[in-house]
Amino acid sequence: MSAAPPLLPEQSASPLAEWDSVAVRYPYAARDAVGPVSHLVGRGERVLLLGPSGSGKSTLLWTLTGIVPQTVPATVQGHVRIGGVDVAGRPPAGWADAVAHLFQDAEHTLTGLRVADEIAFALENRGLQETEIEARTRAVMARVGLPETWRDRRTSTLSGGEKQLVALAATLIADAPLFVADEPTASLAPAAARRVYDLVLNDLGNGGVLIVDHRLDAMIGAIDRVAVLDDHGALVAEGPPAALFRMHGDRLDAEGIWTPLASRFDRALVKADLAPARPALTMEQLGRHLAHLSTDAADRARAIIAKTAAPMLPRRRTPGARVVQLQGAACAPLFGPIVLRDVTMEIAAGEIVGIVGANGAGKSTLGASLAGLLRLKAGRRDGLPGAIAFQNPENQFLEANVHDELAAALPKDTAEDRIADILGRWGLGDVVRQHPYELSQGQKRRLALACLTAADRWPLIVLDEPTSGLDARGVKTIVDAVDTLADDGRAIAIIAHDMDFALAVCDRLVVLADGGIIAEGAPSEILHDAALLARADLAPPAILPVLDWMDRVTC
């Protein structure tokens, strides 16, 4: 057993984490994956790391404990230090007491068969007494809100969101001075995502948090500092969030990086000289400012906000003929039990229907049943077969490179003529000879959609969480593609956790809970029903307070 020196003394003047001119290049890569980056995470500080997809955010986090380059081969220039100590001096496991790392995909964090084993894992590795491990396991389960009845559940029986919560508990139990989280809420329903932010960002003490995420509105108010990487992984902006987003927000928008919704309105108001003196970062701050505007200023502000919000609101469409209908359907996954009963719904040509609900509510099963890929246990489905863009786009790829993947989706006689056009339209021209698994998450989603839409074959397309883990540019590409498909007369069903996205693109929402459909209607009606949202473990979209204010000003 190695005798490790004490980690991160409480009163040390050294920052918790420090990257000093760090650049990382993977073997055979033509350019650096990330860097040069010089950055600190101080004690008691909550830092948000932003950047477009593929900018090297995860790689940067992996350098923190030496996973890169000690476990994942790469060339690392510069120095990474934890508590003033160079990380190269220990194996990655040696830093586990100082840094708790919540990975992007919870399934890759799970190691044990039961929930209690999973949570206790980090403390077992420290060799603590069993009684202490047991007490701390119970405490962290209560803190995260995991029921005691889950203790003996096998992690393989949990839904994606439940696994995410278990992984969070397993990381929090380490009680490490620095908590690092890579998109911790990507698979979570809105209400669960808010709970996660509360847990991670509150009661920080002398520790620090470094978080990578795209869903900013629910947590930006608790962030102390933001660091931004550009397309090439270089650090381009850093500072307190309010000032940073007001000064650099437009540039970030242009680069396809997420900015908080309130800051987008704030910047629009700055241009009309109507902005608050202190930049608005949250919708609450913006709402307070708007409430105190004079009548004349409010009218001007309303016009500006309406113009800014226009791309975030759905366009009115006229649905065409019915494409698919489920009547009294009992839906079940392959070889699984029935998860939805007595489902009756339909989708028309040119209509975009959002399917929303808590983790494990049966959204993906309903999507596959709508597409006709799952046989119904009861009831009937009328309509032609549909297609699904799976949550994990990798499941869709069967060929050796991007070109062949598209060629397989097209009729053989016209394939070669159309491929170049499709590649250009979906921004995949640079990766035509790469294996689909080598693409970034955003590129994978675009390729999956490009394949589905290329053939003009399916009248119904189901998109399973199409925006999960995407940057702003990626989401805009998806929104534009969905609009185009609907305009072409396709029926679209979107399984969504992001209520702002659902509000922006959907003509109608179907809410799942308690083993069936509990509500169906226009997004503006559904998302205003607080009781319904609470029952379905959903949260209202961030833009809703502004829309309500606009209604009040009009009245």
Next chain:
Amino acid sequence: MLSTLHPLPKLVVCVLWIVTSILIFDLGFQLVTIALAAGALIVLERRSPLLVMALMVPFALFGFGFFTTSVLFRQDSTFALQMAAETPFGAPAFSAGLILFCRAIACGMVSALFALTTDPGALIKALMVHWRLPPSIGFALFQALNLVPDLGREMQQIRLARAMRKGRPPRRVPGPVELVSLIVPLLAYAIRRAGRSALAMEARGLSPARTRTVTNAPVPTGRDRLFVMICLCLLVAVIASALRPDRPLQEAAAATDIAHTGSRGPAAMIWRTSCSTVSMIDVTAATARSASPRMIPSARSRCSGKLFNPNALGLNGESADFSNASSSRASISTKKELPDAS
């Protein structure tokens, strides 16, 4: 009830019983083993009899292979056939096949009993705590166990994606061509996942250089000791019953059969299994017994470890020549046959 026992004593008992089942080539022993395993599942574990019957199916199919091989591809010997006619099962090939068939089911049912009454996580923890299984291997096993259902889900997703391209729902059970085509993507998924899991475990402090605690590991109790004692007593009783001296003809016929032909008849099985090693004198004795059923008690006493002298049998010249002539062949053929039988 069995589910609450410590996995390791249960493992030892089950392995011991399976080894004995392989060594004791006796129909009665195999049937008792099947009955005990099935009875324990139905009575003690409250498992559905239908489930238990269904569990037997794959092992029965496996055993049926032994059975048909024994019946269809066996060389006959006149003497063996003559003696076999006196056995309860008629033809010796049928008899041997039946025992092989039941042995496959018996071994399978004991395995199923262990698998159905043991939490794999508890077993791995017990191995790490009591048998010093390195944590790196233990957690690799944990991952492998986790991977099985995940691979299943992944496979269904891939099947749905392919079905979508074909424009029809996937078949309920994938065909052989589809199964083969799933191997590469599933292997790729397993490799990627294994790499990511290794990273995650390392990031959470799993290291061979650190001493780690294992929580909730099973602790042996008096019930486990009682279980082992009962099982061992039961095993000894069943063995004794299988080897009782009032069922000589079948064994003698079989032993003579191998002495004559060197074929894979029941005799080789019996003698290889009743005594842990087979020597020239064993088969000579068996041959002598076959020639003179009166001598069987003596032959059996040799098998139990007592000295046996073939000259003391008082065989006539023809029989003695026969036994001497066959003994050398038998010893060679027995050595050749051993790996097959085991």
